[in-house]
Amino acid sequence: MRKKAPHKITLFLLFLTAISVFTIPACSSKSLWLQSDRMNSTTGQAEQSSPAQKPAATKVVSHALGQAEIPLHPQRIVVLDGSFLLDPLLAIGIKPVGAATCPYCIKSDTLNQFVADIPLVGHWEQPSLEKILSLKPDLIVGHIWQKQYYTLLSAIAPTVMIDTDSEVDFKKNLKYLAAILDRSDRAEEILAEYNQRIQKFRQQLGEKLKTKTVSVLHLYGSDPTVHVYGSDFAPYGQVMIDAGIPLIPAYKKLKGYLEVSLEALPEWDADILFIDVLRETDSEKLKSLSFLKQPIWSTLKAVQNDRVYAVSWSSTVVGPITANQLIDDLYRYFANMSDLGLNHAPTLPGRQTP
Known part of the structure; x- marks a missing residue:
């Protein structure tokens, strides 16, 4: 300027x-x-x-x-x-x-x-x-x-x-x-507590998660397009990496974010798929399921196994307070599940009931 x-x-x-x-x-x-x-x-x-x-x-x-x-x-x-x-x-x-x-x-x-x-x-x-x-x-x-x-x-x-x-x-x-x-002393206390909670999560669920894969897709825009964010571009990604959540291999090379075509969706398929939305309007579009009616959508493994879940992590997991809240959410998603089967219905952003 x-x-x-x-x-x-x-x-x-x-x-x-x-x-x-x-x-x-x-x-x-x-x-x-x-x-x-x-x-x-x-x-x-x-x-x-x-x-x-x-x-x-x-x-x-x-x-x-x-x-x-x-x-x-x-x-x-x-x-x-x-x-x-x-x-x-x-x-x-x-x-x-x-x-x-x-x-x-x-x-x-x-x-x-x-x-x-x-x-x-x-x-x-x-x-x-x-x-x-x-x-x-x-x-x-x-x-x-x-x-x-x-x-x-x-x-x-x-x-x-x-x-x-x-x-x-x-x-x-x-x-x-x-x-x-x-306030550096306070920050160190916060990070130490966060790390303790992460280690406890790994100890309790690490073995269960080893055999599964997880992916997160983002819906964004007036005509929703699909994006994926690298862990360097989204705090929730940092938490998931720290917690040992087994993201699919494609994330290892991803820096920043990438728009994904419908034809490339199978490359981002996983055992468990989260659909993340940023805007309130995107949440409304997800309710209509217009995007999910695309034919290629039904070919995804996570869709066929009924393991697709709506979240709003990109706008609500933004710092240490909300990162700790995400750990609680991850417990609710992954703990006490038979073979990690998510036996509850998909929920919309702002109304998660894992």
Whole structure:
């Protein structure tokens, strides 16, 4: 994005300020670090500070677009999405004062219990600068794909951008945010607990899973197309790899994502097939079963054995909180099943009853 002249930024901020003056069950994922009484509201912290206090101490941190000087202990954090960045912040005990939203994405019930009272600052593809300014943030956190807003956001508050274009690594995001916010010890505790739960899952179900294969297909778009995501591009993929879920061999070579033609569907067949949807509208299309009426669909092994299940992992498994929830889901899908036979009817995203 072309840089704006400093005087233009100043005029723009004055304009926004004027507006703001007038518009102001093997395991349970309910771990200690998820308890609401350990969640710090940065709003409350900031309200306790006095305008007469000395300027906060700062430090310089590196991020995807360079460096930024941020407060040592920021009190009013705004995140430019309500999932991939919000989840790790909540996990380390920080509740932002504002968050952008993905209005078309299926929402995570797990996160909803924590975020109901967090003010929204617009669409994550077009955040509202006016709303962000009115919240008086002392730190803004966004994605590198939102870099077109970086100059203006940086004029409001120190802004750091995380690279989620090349990979979506929930552990890396957690560690980075914890490091710049002086919560690294908490992040290590969270990952240690996650690893313990993963090892327990492997011990209990590893032998059963060795003889089976699993695949995940994505339906996406107004005329649903089929995609597959590599484990580097979806947090749920990281969890499944960690848990020893035997994904079909084709995933080993896959980086990023790939659109799959109908003719190539058999290459992604498996003993157990999950159909993942991102958007609410895609969920509605799945209800109509229009895509599933394609003749080639009935030739798939998972379809013939009635082992196809609808999920919404790509939009609801986004960080350590929801990763732990996925472990619970995997238990419900794979534990206590005769020969891993999934003897319940397929369910739709948002209504899983494994």
